[in-house]
Amino acid sequence: MMSMADLVAKADGGSTHGPTLWNWPFPSLDVLNKACPAIPPSRDFTHGIESGFMAIRGGLRTVVDPLTQPLSWMLNDMLWLMTQTPWWIVIPVLMAITWVVTRSWRLVAFVLISIALLAFINHYTAAMETLAIIFVCAFICVLLGVPIGIAMSRSDRLQRIVIPILDMLQTLPPFVYLIPLIFLFSVTEPKLYGIAIILYAIVPVVRLTDLGIRLVDRDVIEAADAFGMTKRQKLFGVQIPLALPNIMAGVNQTIMMSLAMVVIASLVSAPGLGVLVLRGIRSLELGVGLVAGFGIVILAILLDRVTKASLARIDTSNSRG
Amino acid sequence: MTKNIKASIRHLYKIFGADPEAALERVKAGMGKPELLETSNHVLGLQDINVDIREGEITVIMGLSGSGKSTLIRHLNRLIEPTAGEVLVNGENILDWKEPQLRQLRRETMSMVFQKFALLPHRTVLENTGMALATRGIKKADFEAEANKWLERVGLGGNGGQYPHQLSGGMQQRVGIARALTSNSEIMLMDEAFSALDPLIRTDMQSLLLELQDELHKTIVFITHDLDEALKLADHLVILNDGSVIQQDEPQAILLNPADPYIEDFVADINRARVLRVRSIMSEGAPEGEVAGEVDLNDNLESVIAKAEGALDRRYRVLRKGAPVGSVAMPAIMRALVPRRSSGETAKR
Numbered sequence A: 001m002m003s004m005a006d007l008v009a010k011a012d013g014g015s016t017h018g019p020t021l022w023n024w025p026f027p028s029l030d031v032l033n034k035a036c037p038a039i040p041p042s043r044d045f046t047h048g049i050e051s052g053f054m055a056i057r058g059g060l061r062t063v064v065d066p067l068t069q070p071l072s073w074m075l076n077d078m079l080w081l082m083t084q085t086p087w088w089i090v091i092p093v094l095m096a097i098t099w100v101v102t103r104s105w106r107l108v109a110f111v112l113i114s115i116a117l118l119a120f121i122n123h124y125t126a127a128m129e130t131l132a133i134i135f136v137c138a139f140i141c142v143l144l145g146v147p148i149g150i151a152m153s154r155s156d157r158l159q160r161i162v163i164p165i166l167d168m169l170q171t172l173p174p175f176v177y178l179i180p181l182i183f184l185f186s187v188t189e190p191k192l193y194g195i196a197i198i199l200y201a202i203v204p205v206v207r208l209t210d211l212g213i214r215l216v217d218r219d220v221i222e223a224a225d226a227f228g229m230t231k232r233q234k235l236f237g238v239q240i241p242l243a244l245p246n247i248m249a250g251v252n253q254t255i256m257m258s259l260a261m262v263v264i265a266s267l268v269s270a271p272g273l274g275v276l277v278l279r280g281i282r283s284l285e286l287g288v289g290l291v292a293g294f295g296i297v298i299l300a301i302l303l304d305r306v307t308k309a310s311l312a313r314i315d316t317s318n319s320r321g
Numbered sequence B: 001m002t003k004n005i006k007a008s009i010r011h012l013y014k015i016f017g018a019d020p021e022a023a024l025e026r027v028k029a030g031m032g033k034p035e036l037l038e039t040s041n042h043v044l045g046l047q048d049i050n051v052d053i054r055e056g057e058i059t060v061i062m063g064l065s066g067s068g069k070s071t072l073i074r075h076l077n078r079l080i081e082p083t084a085g086e087v088l089v090n091g092e093n094i095l096d097w098k099e100p101q102l103r104q105l106r107r108e109t110m111s112m113v114f115q116k117f118a119l120l121p122h123r124t125v126l127e128n129t130g131m132a133l134a135t136r137g138i139k140k141a142d143f144e145a146e147a148n149k150w151l152e153r154v155g156l157g158g159n160g161g162q163y164p165h166q167l168s169g170g171m172q173q174r175v176g177i178a179r180a181l182t183s184n185s186e187i188m189l190m191d192e193a194f195s196a197l198d199p200l201i202r203t204d205m206q207s208l209l210l211e212l213q214d215e216l217h218k219t220i221v222f223i224t225h226d227l228d229e230a231l232k233l234a235d236h237l238v239i240l241n242d243g244s245v246i247q248q249d250e251p252q253a254i255l256l257n258p259a260d261p262y263i264e265d266f267v268a269d270i271n272r273a274r275v276l277r278v279r280s281i282m283s284e285g286a287p288e289g290e291v292a293g294e295v296d297l298n299d300n301l302e303s304v305i306a307k308a309e310g311a312l313d314r315r316y317r318v319l320r321k322g323a324p325v326g327s328v329a330m331p332a333i334m335r336a337l338v339p340r341r342s343s344g345e346t347a348k349r
């Protein structure tokens, strides 16, 4: 056995003057490996993780693949639907949806003008692809996020477990969890970016559902109990309706985060405006990148306005009727 | 006047904290509320409460804030679980009951009116009024008539389509009362139902309650921290302090014979002439000597003094529904106006 000093001295071998205290290297894997080849270099360490991951990949895939396959189907179908349906059907349908959720002619007109503008500069298909992905992912976020939020609001223990996970999902740069996903699925599968978007965008709807239900006036809950409501009657008749403004604020944020993520996810083959931005960056086509960026801004404003307006409608029907 | 006992609370203890059982042992061994809080960080909410709630009467539970009134009333429908004791409703111990039975009790036997109204903000006044019926699974079309009837009765006939926040506090509490009445329960629990209202509206609501009670004869448990309100409404008055009952009786009897200095202080500022009634101080049998006139047994002393124009040598015949039942003399009235001190002589009536 050699002492640490010997190891380091040997590692520095050829040099005429030994290491001074000033430039004494940190005994890292690579440094130690030079002194004693029995110690693996850090490259082996990352290789180890990689092969470990590849070893469980097969098993993981057999479980996760069928579970997430519907996501691929939904994304493919929605992309197909929104890009293959003629524009003169899609645009009125989008306007009708806007009317139903906001009851505002101004917003309907805004939707028409924005999409017409995007179509005019030949960004219609890309914009529809982006919208299609957002619709599917935000829908799944709500589908999963609201029940998770409700469960959290009922159990302090579950809340203690889930909140750190949400914190992590929200603070991790999305690129970090794109990496394992790329290895797990092939880059051509839509569910790859679908999962990435959902993981990133589900956080606010879960958080705000939990918060919204916990914030419901305790006196009203007590009245519901005093009049003999079952848990179910309380949940659907009191808690969810009173938490709805908060839940919808979560949905708004979820949609906005889906939009942010769908741009980044173009790195892993998500179609849409993000691809054009990426082209702008890669081949330094400034104009293409900027115009696509402008398209994203328009979509962002549009989605935000429409969801906020429907949120405001819920707010007033909750307290003013 | 021996009425059925509708509900009763027996040897009820409630201790808030991590280990109420252990704390209960100490309380039973004689430890008081401050000491318990200090040594083991448990709050002694209620201590050996025994109260009978008679059918068709208004039982008022009075005490200062923090005395345990809300905790006590919530044991009657088990919104709060006791640490020890029994809660009997129609003779059955509801602490033995399972969830469905308890739910039925809350839906059909008891209704509650809250200090902060606690209406559903997203439902109309009509839907709020029918809440108990809707909870039982009755469709809106079927409970509408019943709910409207009670809204009408509390003076909100035209407001069924509005939302609670569009109404003033007093009107919201009328909805609260209509909601309780629509459930058609025998027992109504009212936790400081009028405490959040302005004095004038409050007086209105007290009168409304008495008027309704005249007609409906519900069994009402009413909580208040206000002695005037308690005296106005109570058939039976329970005074609570620091989680214990310190006196319970007919209100007039408490005024005339306060059980301890705490209650003496409490009743010291009351307008006794207005609150005390002839029936509480009259002597039975035919009046001796000459009478100056007739008074009803439910007249208050103030009205008798006014009638006598302050003269102290008058004597009145007391009538109940027109028939003579006894007499009252001015000196007895004057004596009753002086609050009794427990250290002083016993002011026998």
Ligand SMILES: Nc1ncnc2c1ncn2[C@@H]1O[C@H](COP(=O)(O)OP(=O)(O)O)[C@@H](O)[C@H]1O
Residues within 6 Å of the ligand: B016, B017, B043, B044, B045, B063, B064, B065, B066, B067, B068, B069, B070, B071, B072
């Ligand atoms: N959930 C609780 N946990 C701990 N202490 C409580 C709880 N609820 C009530 N208390 C305490 O019990 C006492 C009685 O409270 P409460 O019944 O609300 O009084 P009141 O209605 O007469 O104002 C108070 O000292 C209060 O702090």
Ligand SMILES: [Mg+2]
Residues within 6 Å of the ligand: B069, B070, B071, B192
């Ligand atoms: Mg209270």
